[in-house]
Amino acid sequence: MIKVIVGFLSLTNIINLSLRGLSIAGRFLLIFLITQSYSNAELGLYGVFSASIIVAVQLVGLDFYVFTSRELVKPDADKQFILVNQLVLHLLCYMLLIPGSLVLFFHSFIPWHYLGLFLVIVVLEHLSNELYRLLILYKKPLQSSVLMFLKSAFWVFCLPVTWLFFDLKFELVFYCWVIGLLAALVFGAYALRPQFKFKWTRKPVDIKWILQGVNKAIPFFASTLLLKVIEYSNRYFIDIFYGKETVGVFTFYSSFANVLSTVIFTLVIMLQYPQLLESFNSSDFANRALLQRKMLKDTVSLTLIATPVIVLCVGIFVSMYKNAAYAEDFPLFLILILANIFVCVNYATHYILYAQNKDARLLQSYLAGSAITFLLCVALVPQFGGYGAAVATLSGFVTLCTFQFYFIDSWQSESE
Numbered sequence: 001m002i003k004v005i006v007g008f009l010s011l012t013n014i015i016n017l018s019l020r021g022l023s024i025a026g027r028f029l030l031i032f033l034i035t036q037s038y039s040n041a042e043l044g045l046y047g048v049f050s051a052s053i054i055v056a057v058q059l060v061g062l063d064f065y066v067f068t069s070r071e072l073v074k075p076d077a078d079k080q081f082i083l084v085n086q087l088v089l090h091l092l093c094y095m096l097l098i099p100g101s102l103v104l105f106f107h108s109f110i111p112w113h114y115l116g117l118f119l120v121i122v123v124l125e126h127l128s129n130e131l132y133r134l135l136i137l138y139k140k141p142l143q144s145s146v147l148m149f150l151k152s153a154f155w156v157f158c159l160p161v162t163w164l165f166f167d168l169k170f171e172l173v174f175y176c177w178v179i180g181l182l183a184a185l186v187f188g189a190y191a192l193r194p195q196f197k198f199k200w201t202r203k204p205v206d207i208k209w210i211l212q213g214v215n216k217a218i219p220f221f222a223s224t225l226l227l228k229v230i231e232y233s234n235r236y237f238i239d240i241f242y243g244k245e246t247v248g249v250f251t252f253y254s255s256f257a258n259v260l261s262t263v264i265f266t267l268v269i270m271l272q273y274p275q276l277l278e279s280f281n282s283s284d285f286a287n288r289a290l291l292q293r294k295m296l297k298d299t300v301s302l303t304l305i306a307t308p309v310i311v312l313c314v315g316i317f318v319s320m321y322k323n324a325a326y327a328e329d330f331p332l333f334l335i336l337i338l339a340n341i342f343v344c345v346n347y348a349t350h351y352i353l354y355a356q357n358k359d360a361r362l363l364q365s366y367l368a369g370s371a372i373t374f375l376l377c378v379a380l381v382p383q384f385g386g387y388g389a390a391v392a393t394l395s396g397f398v399t400l401c402t403f404q405f406y407f408i409d410s411w412q413s414e415s416e
């Protein structure tokens with residue numbers, strides 16, 4: 001663990017960690033501001049709204065970046081051709097988003113007057129995510145952290161200031177979200193200028209190339225979509241049977257529990273999985289097993305260290321919180337933090353299977369985990385509410401990790 005921590009002592013990594021830390025702090029601050037200034041029902045609305053945004057972004061993205069990333073790194077890559085065709089695909093997806101998203105409003109998960117904001121935020125979130133991935137692809141970690149801060153935290157810190165000049169309407173939260181996303185888009189486009197110099201061309205859109213990319217991205221898209229079922233379907237079940245106030249309590253503790261997986265991804269996975277992929281692509285058999293064992297070991301070690309710290313901090317925060325309803329449901333947080341432990345383990349096992357080109361096995365494991373989550377939500381949420389949803393989520397991730405461990409090839413190198 002000391003080696004993992006020492007690896008962050010460079011100035012760039014310290015700045016990266018600071019920006020990531022501010023992004024996490026922004027998540028805490030947003031939940032705090034909503035609970036202080038609005039009702040539990042409105043926090044529940046935010047929980048359903050944000051979960052719907054995450055799922056919709058995955059739908060319009062189709063995980064097409066998996067294909068384009070591999071194309072863009074080729075020495076002879078036609079960057080303009082690749083990005084223009086990718087944009088055409090996403091424009092078609094945006095058009096399908098409008099009728100597809102109406103189900104959320106017809107079933108009253110989200111009030112109708114939020115439809116315009118919902119569509120705008122989905123498009124801006126998706127575009128900012130694509131810029132974020134391009135910054136990572138072109139080895140600009142500092143710029144990618146700045147973009148992430150702008151889209152996820154900058155606007156949260158601005159929110160209290162806007163209350164001084166505008167009425168305290170809940171829509172203001174989403175308008176500030178839009179401002180943060182616009183700032184992220186402008187910054188991301190500016191940071192990527194050296195990599196992309198576009199010229200006017202009459203080259204036609206290549207539908208065959210787009211379909212080829214979609215075909216290669218489908219296994220990853222399906223896996224990601226099933227993962228979102230495990231992570232976010234619980235909120236819709238709670239909303240159906242108990243309403244927005246119960247969703248608010250669940251969102252409150254879920255947001256804090258998710259900090260654990262954010263920390264693990266930032267400190268371990270984001271640094272180590274590129275090395276693991278490189279070892280598989282170069283057939284480095286001697287180093288391959290060592291790297292995958294190291295990733296899992298560091299993930300588990302840091303998770304065991306971070307978990308009690310997060311539990312203690314949240315426990316202290318809730319004990320001093322003015323709303324007694326949250327303190328009464330603190331056991332819900334313990335179930336959710338346990339589920340997040342398996343989320344962290346899943347990060348390691350997922351990227352190990354990804355490096356081994358086991359796309360079908362990944363899909364099978366996510367299918368099993370999402371099926372367990374869905375079935376247990378149906379069985380438990382009507383009777384146990386948020387606790388039933390938390391147990392369903394925990395069971396889904398336990399199932400997911402179990403399948404992935406089973407599918408991973410030998411942990412030993414060929415020489416061992």
